[in-house]
Amino acid sequence: MTLFSDPSRTDATTDPAVDGPGEGLRRTLGVDRRRFLSTCTAVAAGAVAAPVFGAAPALAQDRDRDHGHGHGHGPGGHVLVPADKRGIILYTVRDATGRDPLATDLPSGFREVFKQLARHGYRQVEFAGYRQHANAPGGANLETVEGARLLRCWLDDYGLRAQGNHGFIPSSWPLTTADKDTFKKHLEIANILGLDHMGTGGDPTGSSYRADWDVAADKWNALGAIARREGVKLYTHNHDSAYGFLLDGGPLDDQGRPTRSSGIRKLEYFLKVTDPRLVWLEMDIFWAHVAQYKFHTYTAHDGSTRKQVFDPAGLVARNNKRYPLFHAKDGVVSTTNGMGYDMVPFGTGVIDYTTFFSRVGQRNYHNPMIEDDNSPSATDPAQSLREAKISYDNLSALRKRRR
Secondary structure, three states: OOOOOOOOOOOOOOOHHHHOOOOOOOOOOOOOHHHOOOOHHHHHHHOOOOOOOOOOOOOHHHHOOOOOOOOOEEOOEEEOOOHHHOEEEHHHHHHHHHOOHHHOOOOOHHHHHHHHHHHHOOOEEEEOOOEOOOOOOOOOEOOOHHHHHHHHHHHHHOOOEEEEEEOOOOOOOOOOHHHHHHHHHHHHHHHHHOOOEEEOOOOOOOOOEHHHHHHHHHHHHHHHHHHHHOOOEEEEEOOHHHHOEOEOEEEEOOOOOEEEEOOOEHHHHHHHHOOOOOEEEEEEHHHHHHHHHHOOEEEEOOOOEEEOOOOHHHHHHHOHHHOOEEEEOEEEEOOOOOOOEEEEOOOOOOOOHHHHHHHHOOOOOOEEEEOOOOOOOOOOOOHHHHHHHHHHHHHHOOEOOOO
16 A cells, blocks of 8 residues: 655646556546536526526625625634635535425525525535436436536526535446446536536545555545546545544454554545545534544553544644535534534534634635535425525634734
8 A cells, every 4th residue: 555645746737657648637528617618598498398486686795795805804804714715515405405396485496596595695515416306497317417517507697616516436446337437427517517526425434444444545546536637636525433543453353353543543544545636535524523522542552542632623734735625514512412512503503613714724725615414404494595594604704813
């Protein structure tokens, strides 16, 4: 297993070892997002006979109404998250994209949800798949080239940029032909949408053993090389267990597996054994804080118990260019659920995002995506979009503390 220990290398230059001789960042799928020509009229005309909800509003004033106006300074000091970096993963409002527009006056389907999020002030979205209600414009499944073109038109209409997707990562390794073809189809969709990043909502592996993380690293390096050739950065997302301690030494169990740890955390190891030119990470800050609560001691190779409290912001600061995306979700303290926190809308909990964003810096590089798994409500259908507005306002209000 080759160790890659230079996370500062994020250049997009040709690397024959990765790309093949002379291949570089050539787009083999025939779609260049930077030269994407809008075909909204033709696409919309040929999509489906679906309900029409009105023309695009004038959104510029709404998007720039925060104190910073996108320039970085306001009455309260330095804006921590610039206006053009404020995003939301659409999983947070999945009830809205999934509901029947014929049965409600609330925003429904991707197009109307984009319009509402833009009115709230958001500039970026992260997809969590490309399905919506069948009665929404475009139909149920937009996970096609034609569907991606339609989505791109709506994003452009409302001044939004798609920044990532939690989508298809092949389960096979070595890759089957079918999985590789599907992965390339998703890269084509990513390029139509203009995604700089494409990823997944899961961990590279659910194992605690170093050997399994070595295999995962090999797979992700290979997938990252394919993505890089199409100009897309491949990223993985974390839950709490991925920042638990790696089992990499000590006595072996009855299956020959290590039982103790050197103190390195699983995703920290993954950072070391993946190529920084090919693999990136999206830190879910909530789950990283759950890991801080849950995984603070480990059994060392010599059998001693050692304490090591996880520092999420410190890990990002040491590997800054490896973390282009964040999930920004908040929590209140819980002493009963085993995680230390219960999820709440952003800015209404106790996770110190002012300190986190101040410590990691690079505010024009990172892309924080608001997320709240619990926003959809079975009894209050307006809740998720209402809480998206609350979260946006709290994100835009973050200011670096004056010294």
